[in-house]
Each structure stands twice: as C-alpha cells, then as structure tokens.
Amino acid sequence: MVVSLKWRGKGGDVKIAGEFNGWEPSPTDRTHDMWQVNLDLKPGRYEYKWVVDGEWLLDESQRIDTDTSGNKNNILIVEEGCKDQKEEEGKAEVHEEMKEKIVDEEGEGSGDSDSWERVSVGDCSGEDLANKPEPGEPKPEPGETNPTLVGSTPSVQPGKKEVNIERVFSPGSEYNAEMNEGEKDEYMVEYWDTLDYTLMKEGLWLKQIKNKWILRRLDRAGVSSVEDKTEIEKYLFQALGIQKTLESYVSDNLGCNIQFNGSTHRYKYDDVTVECIQEGDLRTVSLRLQSELCPGLKKIYETARHLGLEKLNLV
The missing domain is CATH 2.60.40.10 (Immunoglobulins)
Structure with missing residues (x-):
C-alpha cells in the first residue's frame, strides 16, 4: 500500500x-x-x-x-x-457535505433540518434530470428548459414512495433571490480544543452553536456528526483519558480556539425549502423537498438554476 x-x-x-x-x-x-x-x-x-x-x-x-x-x-x-493519510483527512470535511444516501423511504420524516439526508440514486442523480422530459413529452432544444418542470410541483402518484431530498450547492454571483424574506438567525460558531489541539490530532472537532454541541468525528467512512451529549463525552474520554461531564471538559480542559460569525437564512421557493448557511467565509445553500425521488430531483436542480446556484465548492 x-x-x-x-x-x-x-x-x-x-x-x-x-x-x-x-x-x-x-x-x-x-x-x-x-x-x-x-x-x-x-x-x-x-x-x-x-x-x-x-x-x-x-x-x-x-x-x-x-x-x-x-x-x-x-x-x-x-x-x-x-x-495519502493527510490527503484523505483533508477530503473528509468535503466528503461530509457531499456524501449522499436515500433515507426515510416511507416518508415519515418530520421535515426539520435534523431529519433530512442527501439523496443519490443511480440514474436519478445528476443535473441532467432537470431537462430530461417525461415519456411522451417533447424533448427540449439545446439550451432550452423543459417547460413542464419550471415552477411545477412533482406529482406523487398513489402507491409511490416519498423521500426527503436534499442537495447542497454554492451560491453563484447571481444568487440573491428572496434574500429579504424568510427566517434569519445570526449566531457565533465556536470550536473547542486543548491548547495543543489534542482533539484535532485524534480526528475530532468539537463545535458549539449557541447552546448546541456537535462533535465531528473522522472515521473510515468520512466524517460523521455526534450530537448526543453522552456520546460526545465518550469520545472526549477516549481522546483525553479523563472521565468528566461535557461541562467539566469545557471548563477544565478545553478552550475556544476558533471563533467566527455564522448565520442561517431559510425561506420557501415554491414548495422547495431553501437554507443558506454562512460560517465565516464559507457559504452553502441547501435545497430540500419531500417528493417522489426522480421528479423531486428534477425540481431541486431546476430550482438551483433559477436561484443562480453552482456546484458545491468548499475551496
């Protein structure tokens, strides 16, 4: 190797x-x-x-x-x-944003941010779907958008399964749609570690937003997020070798090494939920929709074009 x-x-x-x-x-x-x-x-x-x-x-x-x-x-x-070990670690944060899978196939998700997952399925993933006509529909000319997909709601036929679909994009230079509407929230993003960055060396990043704690953990599958307090304490014990509560770790062993402003802006575009997140210099826009898979993906990519979004870029 x-x-x-x-x-x-x-x-x-x-x-x-x-x-x-x-x-x-x-x-x-x-x-x-x-x-x-x-x-x-x-x-x-x-x-x-x-x-x-x-x-x-x-x-x-x-x-x-x-x-x-x-x-x-x-x-x-x-x-x-x-x-390359270092190269793989560098790609891991990107992998977290880009990894995609089908979840909640029975359509039982609550619809808030914690219940959503990204979706990718064979021929049903990819921007080409946005301009792919349904059987029997005329094929659009090059550069022309399929008019049946613009501003329409994907139909879900009886017996068809709905899934929660999410795609993450970067805002392009033209992105400014609906920026004065919807819910806005501003907050401080803080990363906690020891003075010599013990957690980071162990592939752990402890993040705080308001009163919410998130531990991001590097593993063989990429980067996973842990929000349960007991689980967070377990990983901190493994890294630091001291058994304490999360509050005691923060007060006795950890300091806020990195801090920057963050904000979330959420609004509706037709029936698609748009969420723009900015943390420091990084901005991402996620589009979410509950629908039958393939029509939903078409709607997601068509909405991205209307809003001036681009392929996710974390560099």
Missing part, C-alpha cells in the same frame, strides 16, 4: 526515519513548498519522525503518541485501501 508523507515546515535537508526503515534517516523529495516521501507499506501502525537539518522533529499537525520509553513520535496508520 503506497502512502505519502509530507513535511511542510522549514528546513534545507529533510529526511524521514521510522519503524518502516529501521529508524535510519532516508532522503525525501522537494516538491514546491514541501518535502514528500512515498512509502510502500503493509497495513499496520508505524511510528516515525522527521530529521530536519540533523534535528529529530515531530509534525505537530499529525497524530502523536508516546512510546514505552517516553519518546514522542508521529503515528501513521495504514489501512486496507488507504491512500
């Missing part, structure tokens, strides 16, 4: 040493503003350090552990199907 390790710190001569090479410093390659080495390793756990201009250093942005002799080393976990 080939994995890539990168050193982005200063240094003129950068080598790497670890359990994978008998702790003998090995050369790395200079690529733009970083040093990089590709290693062909079997799945397992490896300890390593960087040797920069003769000095043995840790990469503070990566996982660190202390061995039986009291030495601190970086930790590399190689799993089946694992790619």
Whole structure:
C-alpha cells in the first residue's frame, strides 16, 4: 500500500526515519513548498519522525503518541485501501457535505433540518434530470428548459414512495433571490480544543452553536456528526483519558480556539425549502423537498438554476 508523507515546515535537508526503515534517516523529495516521501507499506501502525537539518522533529499537525520509553513520535496508520493519510483527512470535511444516501423511504420524516439526508440514486442523480422530459413529452432544444418542470410541483402518484431530498450547492454571483424574506438567525460558531489541539490530532472537532454541541468525528467512512451529549463525552474520554461531564471538559480542559460569525437564512421557493448557511467565509445553500425521488430531483436542480446556484465548492 503506497502512502505519502509530507513535511511542510522549514528546513534545507529533510529526511524521514521510522519503524518502516529501521529508524535510519532516508532522503525525501522537494516538491514546491514541501518535502514528500512515498512509502510502500503493509497495513499496520508505524511510528516515525522527521530529521530536519540533523534535528529529530515531530509534525505537530499529525497524530502523536508516546512510546514505552517516553519518546514522542508521529503515528501513521495504514489501512486496507488507504491512500495519502493527510490527503484523505483533508477530503473528509468535503466528503461530509457531499456524501449522499436515500433515507426515510416511507416518508415519515418530520421535515426539520435534523431529519433530512442527501439523496443519490443511480440514474436519478445528476443535473441532467432537470431537462430530461417525461415519456411522451417533447424533448427540449439545446439550451432550452423543459417547460413542464419550471415552477411545477412533482406529482406523487398513489402507491409511490416519498423521500426527503436534499442537495447542497454554492451560491453563484447571481444568487440573491428572496434574500429579504424568510427566517434569519445570526449566531457565533465556536470550536473547542486543548491548547495543543489534542482533539484535532485524534480526528475530532468539537463545535458549539449557541447552546448546541456537535462533535465531528473522522472515521473510515468520512466524517460523521455526534450530537448526543453522552456520546460526545465518550469520545472526549477516549481522546483525553479523563472521565468528566461535557461541562467539566469545557471548563477544565478545553478552550475556544476558533471563533467566527455564522448565520442561517431559510425561506420557501415554491414548495422547495431553501437554507443558506454562512460560517465565516464559507457559504452553502441547501435545497430540500419531500417528493417522489426522480421528479423531486428534477425540481431541486431546476430550482438551483433559477436561484443562480453552482456546484458545491468548499475551496
């Protein structure tokens, strides 16, 4: 399994040493503003350090552990199907926003934000659906929108299952529809961690919005969110090694390391719920609809075009 390790710190001569090479410093390659080495390793756990201009250093942005002799080393976990560890971690936050699945096929969701999931099904996903005519309808000319889909409500025939559908977009330069209507809410977004970012090194991000706590956790499937207080305390105990309540962790062990303004603006466009969320410089717009799957997806993408939305971009 080939994995890539990168050193982005200063240094003129950068080598790497670890359990994978008998702790003998090995050369790395200079690529733009970083040093990089590709290693062909079997799945397992490896300890390593960087040797920069003769000095043995840790990469503070990566996982660190202390061995039986009291030495601190970086930790590399190689799993089946694992790619560049740092690259995968960087993609994980995007994966959380983009991951899609069918849920609530019986149409029993309450309709508020916590009950919605993103939807993707084979031929029923993709923007081409917005202009795909129903059987027997005339095919629109290139650049022309199927008029039967504009402003219409997807029909749900008896016996057809409804699902909660959500798609997340980025607002384009033309996005300003209905911006003076609907419900608006402003708040502060805060991320909590130890002074040396222990949680982040363990793939955990503790987020607070008003009185609501959310723990985002990096796992093999991507990034999952935990909102149950007991579950949050369980993961904090695993990371910090101290059994406490969430309130005690916050008062005794954690500090607000990152803080920025956030806001939510929710309104209706026809029968589609539009929710624009801004946290710092990041803005996303989600479109939600309860409908039969394929007609609902068509309506979602057609609404996105009317509002001037673009493909999700978190960069």
